[in-house]
Each structure stands twice: as structure tokens, then as C-alpha cells.
Amino acid sequence: MKALVFAAALGAFALPASAALETVHFTEYSVTFDNSTVLGGISFNSGGSGGSLGFGWTLSTSLVANDATIEFALPSFTLTANSGYTLSGDLSGFIGNLGYTEIGNGESGAWLAGAVSIDGSPLLPFYELLDRTEQLGGPQARSGYYSLGGSAPLGSFSSLVVSGLTLTLSASANAVVSSVGQGRLEVGFVAAPVPEPETYTLMLAGLGLISLATRRRMAR
Structure with missing residues (x-):
């Protein structure tokens, strides 16, 4: 899995107040997102071992380019840890799962752009070409799919802002790109409970006892 690539910092960022914002609350985290895009509301969320969590959207089958270049706005969103929890990565x-078909000299492409801010850090823009996987190739017809996956080792964080996310599809005559009912946009991370103050006290007391026992053994 490739690392997420970001460009130079441009300044602090938050979601624009004019966006059609909706907030969904889960046990460990909340997501505030722009629901005015073609993808609408969050389509799914997931959980797994070790506190691994995720959420995302299903890409509509209407995402098709034929002899055109089309830019689709994807949801801008803010991910925040709920009280009592902390988030961490690899984020x-x-x-992906955007299928393409090219006949004869047809050509296609797909790319993603947006910007990211972690815990109120400066805005970091990114631009990525989607990876192309060819399943059927030949001089007369080619088909396969476009996808892009990445991760970033962020350590502990409390908020993530993703803004201006766009998907651009390009197809010449005799070429088509679509989600074919399998397209997904998803985010994954880990959430863990924040230890209560009593837990820290007990931990420090335990370390103190271990240190005392060690010193006594060394003094004998």
C-alpha cells in the first residue's frame, strides 16, 4: 500500500460554513460531512479487531465518462474522536473499483485531488493518479479497473479534515469509466479508550514498586 502523498502547506483549514453539513455519531467517533454531493450520506461503517474502524461512501453507477473529462465533487468531511476516545493510525x-473499457484506440484515466489537515495543522493539498489494473488486454479491447489506496502513520490524533475532494474521470471516444456498482470511498483508522486518571495513578504506583524492589535487590 503506497503512502499518502501531500504537497506544501498552505494554511489552517476547516469545512466551509456554507456546505450542506450533516453529522453522524458513532460510539468512538463522529463524522461531519457535506451531504450535497452526488454520494449523499455515509453508506457504511465497519469495525474489527484491535479497535480498527472505518466508514465511507458507495460510488454511484452514474460516474461515467465517454468522450469527455468529468469532475465529481466527493464529500468533504471532518472526523473527530468522541469524548473518552483517541484516534490513531496508520490512517x-x-x-476504487472503477471499471474501464477501451475499444480500439480509446483511452481513459482517473485521478483524485483534495486537501488534508490533522488536529488543526496547516492545509496539505494532494493530487494522485489512480492505479490502473488491466484484466483484459489486446489490440481491439482493454478492460480493468482504477483504484488508489494509501496510509499514513500519524500516531495519536483527535481530528482529521478532508476538503475539496474531487474525482476526475477522462475517456476519449470508444472508452468508458464507471463504478459498475462496486465503487467505494473509505477511510480507516484505530480508536482506543483514553485511560482514566485512576489508571495512570495505578500504573505509576506499580512502576514505583518495581523500582523500589529493584533497588533493594541491588543493595543486597
Whole structure:
């Protein structure tokens, strides 16, 4: 899985107030997102071992380019840890399962652009070409899919802002790109409970006892 690539910092960022914002609350985290895009509301969320969590959207089958270049706005969103929890990475992202078909000299392409801010850090823009996987190739017809996955080892964080996310599809005559009912945009991370103050006290007391026992053994 490739690392997420970001460009130079441009300044601090938050979602624009004019966006059609909706907030969904889960046990460990909340997501505020722009629901005015073609993808609408969050389509799924997931959980796994070790506190691994995720959420995302299903890409509509209407995402098709034929003899055109079309830019689709994807949801801008803010991910925040709920009270009593902390988030951590590797933070992962995936967009894909976008099928393509090219006949004769038809050509196609797909790319993703946007910007990211972690815990109020400066805005970091990114631009990525989607990876192309060819399943059927030949002089007369080619088909396969576009996808892009990446991760970033962020350590502990409390908020993530993703803004201006766009998917651009390009297809010449005799070429088509679509989600074929399998397209997904998803984000993954880990959430863990924040230890209560009593837990820290007990931990420090335990370390103190271990240190005392060690010193006594060394003094004998």
C-alpha cells in the first residue's frame, strides 16, 4: 500500500460554513460531512479487531465518462474522536473499483485531488493518479479497473479534515469509466479508550514498586 502523498502547506483549514453539513455519531467517533454531493450520506461503517474502524461512501453507477473529462465533487468531511476516545493510525484511505473499457484506440484515466489537515495543522493539498489494473488486454479491447489506496502513520490524533475532494474521470471516444456498482470511498483508522486518571495513578504506583524492589535487590 503506497503512502499518502501531500504537497506544501498552505494554511489552517476547516469545512466551509456554507456546505450542506450533516453529522453522524458513532460510539468512538463522529463524522461531519457535506451531504450535497452526488454520494449523499455515509453508506457504511465497519469495525474489527484491535479497535480498527472505518466508514465511507458507495460510488454511484452514474460516474461515467465517454468522450469527455468529468469532475465529481466527493464529500468533504471532518472526523473527530468522541469524548473518552483517541484516534490513531496508520490512517488509511481507499477509492476504487472503477471499471474501464477501451475499444480500439480509446483511452481513459482517473485521478483524485483534495486537501488534508490533522488536529488543526496547516492545509496539505494532494493530487494522485489512480492505479490502473488491466484484466483484459489486446489490440481491439482493454478492460480493468482504477483504484488508489494509501496510509499514513500519524500516531495519536483527535481530528482529521478532508476538503475539496474531487474525482476526475477522462475517456476519449470508444472508452468508458464507471463504478459498475462496486465503487467505494473509505477511510480507516484505530480508536482506543483514553485511560482514566485512576489508571495512570495505578500504573505509576506499580512502576514505583518495581523500582523500589529493584533497588533493594541491588543493595543486597
